Amino acid sequence: MRDGQKGHAGRAVAAALLIAGLSAAFPTTARANDLRVETGAVERVSATGGVRVPAKVSWKNAWRNARNHDAVWLFVKVRNGPNAGWRHVRVLATSRSASAPITCEPSADKVGIFCQPSATHRGDLAGDVVLEIDPTSLPENMRSSGTLEARVYGLEMVYVPDGPFSVGDRDTASVAHAAFYRSNARGEHGGPFRITSEAAIRVAPEDGALYYHSNAAQYEGDRAGPVPAEFPKGTRAFYIMKYEITQGQYADFLNGISHYAASFRAPFAGIGYYDERGTIRIEGESYIATKPNRPANAISWDDGTTFADWAGLRPMTELEFTKAARGPVDPVGTDYPWGTSSRAGLLRRVGADDDLAQTGAADESRLTDSTREALGASYWWVMDLAGSVWERAVTIGHPRGRAFRGTHGDGNIRDYGMPTNEDWPTGDHEAGGYGYRGGGYYERAREQARASATGPELNPYSPVEWRNYGSWGGGPRGVAYGFRAVRTADTGRSR
Numbered sequence: 279m280r281d282g283q284k285g286h287a288g289r290a291v292a293a294a295l296l297i298a299g300l301s302a303a304f305p306t307t308a309r310a311n312d313l314r315v316e317t318g319a320v321e322r323v324s325a326t327g328g329v330r331v332p333a334k335v336s337w338k339n340a341w342r343n344a345r346n347h348d349a350v351w352l353f354v355k356v357r358n359g360p361n362a363g364w365r366h367v368r369v370l371a372t373s374r375s376a377s378a379p380i381t382c383e384p385s386a387d388k389v390g391i392f393c394q395p396s397a398t399h400r401g402d403l404a405g406d407v408v409l410e411i412d413p414t415s416l417p418e419n420m421r422s423s424g425t426l427e428a429r430v431y432g433l434e435m436v437y438v439p440d441g442p443f444s445v446g447d448r449d450t451a452s453v454a455h456a457a458f459y460r461s462n463a464r465g466e467h468g469g470p471f472r473i474t475s476e477a478a479i480r481v482a483p484e485d486g487a488l489y490y491h492s493n494a495a496q497y498e499g500d501r502a503g504p505v506p507a508e509f510p511k512g513t514r515a516f517y518i519m520k521y522e523i524t525q526g527q528y529a530d531f532l533n534g535i536s537h538y539a540a541s542f543r544a545p546f547a548g549i550g551y552y553d554e555r556g557t558i559r560i561e562g563e564s565y566i567a568t569k570p571n572r573p574a575n576a577i578s579w580d581d582g583t584t585f586a587d588w589a590g591l592r593p594m595t596e597l598e599f600t601k602a603a604r605g606p607v608d609p610v611g612t613d614y615p616w617g618t619s620s621r622a623g624l625l626r627r628v629g630a631d632d633d634l635a636q637t638g639a640a641d642e643s644r645l646t647d648s649t650r651e652a653l654g655a656s657y658w659w660v661m662d663l664a665g666s667v668w669e670r671a672v673t674i675g676h677p678r679g680r681a682f683r684g685t686h687g688d689g690n691i692r693d694y695g696m697p698t699n700e701d702w703p704t705g706d707h708e709a710g711g712y713g714y715r716g717g718g719y720y721e722r723a724r725e726q727a728r729a730s731a732t733g734p735e736l737n738p739y740s741p742v743e744w745r746n747y748g749s750w751g752g753g754p755r756g757v758a759y760g761f762r763a764v765r766t767a768d769t770g771r772s773r
Contacts, residue, residue: 366689378405499675526570582761605657667760718758
């Protein structure tokens with residue numbers, strides 16, 4: 279049985295849809311960029327047996343321009359009383375008030391909805407949304423339950439449009455860091471490799487093929503192929519979480535699954551967790567994050583992928599990581615996600631208080647294309663793809679990674695706190711199929727010294743294409759290990 283698929287009989291009445299996925303025991307708190315989801319009473323639709331969920335959605339520093347836009351991914355869980363488990367429900371349709379400046383549309387699989395600016399915009403954004411729940415996703419006893427409760431969760435996302443892009447690095451020194459390149463006839467570096475479609479990619483030391491150097495297949499990859507057509511390569515549009523999973527979001531996740539599943543996914547088993555930026559703890563019957571906006575560290579691959587399944591998202595691939603960081607432009611040598619080969623101007627750093635600097639010149643409201651380096655923002659304005667915590671991604675350097683088909687989570691997880699998708703790599707103990715990109719922040723003194731170095735370093739800010747651990751499927755939980763998820767955009771829909 280999947281987690282949360284339990285219920286009791288009763289009659290559906292107005293259910294309290296709680297704010298931003300928090301139970302009534304928790305105050306409303308800001309999430310990352312002050313995303314708030316304030317909901318009214320759930321309305322029963324007598325004709326269909328479904329429910330409608332009115333909500334007010336607001337977040338700061340939203341945008342829609344000629345290049346792309348940000349969005350909020352909303353998904354809903356329900357349960358039949360305080361002692362029952364939570365179940366994911368599907369969304370049929372949405373509507374908005376005439377004055378609302380946002381447009382919301384369900385995903386094709388109805389797992390959730392994306393809300394985004396309706397027109398060109400930059401700044402804070404708020405609007406009213408009504409979600410209609412698919413009654414077939416409610417068990418029979420929930421459709422008439424008098425103890426039905428619901429929760430809505432929100433995640434800030436960034437839209438990455440479809441189109442070609444380049445992997446690899448113009449600097450030949452990157453070959454020593456297992457960077458991808460376009461091979462010449464001798465298998466040597468021939469410049470960046472352009473990915474123009476989702477067609478299979480040849481991996482070989484042959485003219486025009488994708489290739490890379492590998493000292494150890496365990497870490498950099500097996501240099502085998504091809505990369506199948508089904509493997510998400512990044513030329514198809516997708517949404518990516520604007521930030522890594524935060525500690526508050528991860529605490530919400532733990533509170534939203536069974537106690538048994540949460541016992542496997544809780545990140546604070548290590549003796550040094552609270553000395554290494556971790557703040558999640560158990561208080562009463564709930565998980566609490568003292569620093570809810572701080573990036574969640576000590577997150578294993580299985581932790582992250584289970585969160586992704588529960589949220590209706592999926593892991594990103596390492597090719598999508600590069601697309602999210604670099605965009606469609608030709609790379610400069612040893613480039614960082616902010617588009618230069620220097621980090622001298624970077625202000626969004628982990629400070630003495632263990633939090634990312636977000637005030638003064640590092641205030642995100644100041645983000646423009648000309649201030650990307652200061653804010654550590656990518657071409658698409660995705661935050662913290664280098665530094666903060668390591669980014670985990672499905673690798674092309676392992677057969678288990680190449681078997682990934684990009685299926686989405688359906689909102690439900692297994693009883694042992696694991697994802698249900700068969701094509702996703704699993705296993706935290708070097709089982710393979712994923713790896714690390716972007717660098718991560720470890721001990722304060724060591725990393726502050728490295729951050730002040732003038733040349734490129736692996737940590738805490740790694741150049742886009744450095745893949746020293748790009749295929750290492752190990753490292754269960756650690757101070758510098760985090761996660762962010764993505765979702766392929768539906769085709770044939772307005773963006």
